[in-house]
Amino acid sequence: MKFKLKIWRQKNNQDKGGFKTYDLDGVSSDMSFLEMIDVLNEQLIDKDEDPVHFDHDCREGICGMCSMYINGEPHGPLRGVTTCQLHMRSFSDGETITIEPWRAKAFPVIKDLAVDRSAFDRVIQAGGYISVNTGGTPDANEIPIPKTVADEAFDSATCIGCGACVAACKNASAMLFVSAKISQLSMLPQGQVERDERAEKMVAQMDAEGFGACTNTGACSAECPKGIDLSNIARMNREYLGAKLSSGK
């Protein structure tokens, strides 16, 4: 297959950056999107040019590192997958593909397509933890949790923190990510100790990082590679407003 690639190139955070177009021939339809960029980069290195910088790690769709905004959508046109699980058969031969980094004030560009997502780490640090007693490994089923609750909490916990929700949102809002992280803990008995404090602190940190507000467009959930549901955001709103009304401070 043959493609015209319109890729965002930016030397560093201070650089203004701009699009550069590359022609790439001989691409197999079975290549993943990242392998296609690998081929391009080999060619660029051979020509003594700076290769395109991008984030990737597991290439199995579970780490959340890859982060390309492809043809107007995070992780490209295919639903329920990360960029590494997107294959070139999802595109037509001769197509022009536009590739941009995640765009958000809270996700500054490091270089080319790589952005700094440590804002998510700081949101987690603010409250995405539980207090546990140290000691021996607890027995299985020591704390009874209904299967439906465990399943729902697990659905929220499948969030891999890739940031596609922020990239897809017209407001660059991080609410789907933050709400999934608040939900997975607030539904389980282990998460009850810091429940109120968690909602207040994580939302405060989310706001401090400069993410936008939610318009309930649902773009985040539609583009999420793990299909995190909008009901998480409603739950976060309940948790946050409830905590604000009833907490001691």
Place this chain on the structure above:
Amino acid sequence: MSWLSDTLTSTIGRKLVMSLTGLFLIIFLVVHLAGNFQLLADDGGLAFNAYAKFMTSNPIIKTTSYGLYAFILIHIIMSIALVRKNKAARPVGYSEVKGSANSSFSSRNMGILGFIIFVFLVIHLRNFWYEMHWGAIQMDDAGNKDLYKVVSAAFSEWWYVAIYVLCMVGLAFHLSHGFSSAFQTLGVNHSKYTPFIKKLGIAYAILIPFAFALIPIIMFLNS
């Protein structure tokens, strides 16, 4: 009271304010529409004028109307604050956005649709509300201000009716997202109720603006 101002200026708190004021305005529209139907009564406007007199003089209605003015202003001011914050959250935009692939037209254009309603509101308040309160209006046979005459004069102009109907289309799209979105913001998202709320929201967004638009059309055809 700093916890309260903290809450109401957070991203979730601001949306809470949008949601609550929006729901109040949704209820208000029903009341307003019920009153409008009296324009169609075949009595030269006597019932409508008596109703207009009641709505501008009854102490309970007057008190509620101050709340209404405040809620409209808060809804507008808060939306401007949210738009500014949301724009600031993405200083560098994308060259290509496929919004239609993941979200509805209304949900992506609530600000523009809201602005259409705001423009309508300015015209509407100037022509009817301002005239009723401070304009020089003749009296009808029952001794009430003849607001019916002002309204029917406006609705005898085709372009005025056209603007009115177009603004109601804007209102319909605004409501088609706003109605169910208000519940989601309040945290009401449940597998039993959310599908019903969404259907009710769409039905409301079609029926109410349609009925509002129908009245000037009928009055224009009768004029």
